[in-house]
Amino acid sequence: MKTLVQEESIKVPKGIKISIKSKQVEVSGKHGTLKRDFKHLPIELYTKGHEVRARMYFAKSKQLSMLRSVCSHISNLFDGVTHKFEYRMRLVYAHFPINATITNGGNTVELRNYLGEKRVRVINMLPGVKVEKSAQTKDELVITGADIDSTSRSAALIRQSCLTKHKDIRKFLDGVYVSSHGVIDD
Numbered sequence: 001m002k003t004l005v006q007e008e009s010i011k012v013p014k015g016i017k018i019s020i021k022s023k024q025v026e027v028s029g030k031h032g033t034l035k036r037d038f039k040h041l042p043i044e045l046y047t048k049g050h051e052v053r054a055r056m057y058f059a060k061s062k063q064l065s066m067l068r069s070v071c072s073h074i075s076n077l078f079d080g081v082t083h084k085f086e087y088r089m090r091l092v093y094a095h096f097p098i099n100a101t102i103t104n105g106g107n108t109v110e111l112r113n114y115l116g117e118k119r120v121r122v123i124n125m126l127p128g129v130k131v132e133k134s135a136q137t138k139d140e141l142v143i144t145g146a147d148i149d150s151t152s153r154s155a156a157l158i159r160q161s162c163l164t165k166h167k168d169i170r171k172f173l174d175g176v177y178v179s180s181h182g183v184i185d186d
Contacts, residue, residue, distance in 0.1 A: 004057065006059065013078055031083075054071055085151045086181065088180045091140070162176050
């Protein structure tokens with residue numbers, strides 16, 4: 001059965017400017033400006049006071065789920081411009097120590113000596129994402145950025161560069177793994 005009209009809303013936090021023009025959301029705060037495009041969704045987006053509202057007409061229950069998803073995406077934009085996102089990754093090895101080098105001003109990671117291989121793995125971070133070595137913990141990388149999508153995808157690129165091929169993955173556990181993630185409290 002179709003629902004005639006369904007609406008979801010989220011409050012805009014203080015200190016954040018938001019503009020919505022033809023399903024393109026632009027959020028700006030103290031950590032910069034983030035943009036997100038929702039043109040592929042059959043929804044209506046608008047601001048009313050200090051609220052962002054997403055509305056959908058004549059939708060089935062599976063289609064109504066995209067309203068909450070859009071609100072979650074916009075909420076992540078709010079978190080990104082106010083707090084920034086952080087992913088902590090650990091270099092895990094049994095015998096051959098993995099050597100991580102940050103180059104290009106925090107935009108590139110070079111991983112050497114993975115399982116004793118001579119190949120150097122070069123991983124470029126996505127735009128707006130920085131990587132650094134942790135000061136207090138050995139063998140830890142800290143990835144930070146305002147956009148949750150590009151920050152998590154950069155962490156995934158590092159993780160996928162060190163996958164064990166043609167070996168028993170229960171025994172060969174070497175690699176770079178995400179140990180924790182979340183927003184940075186300022």
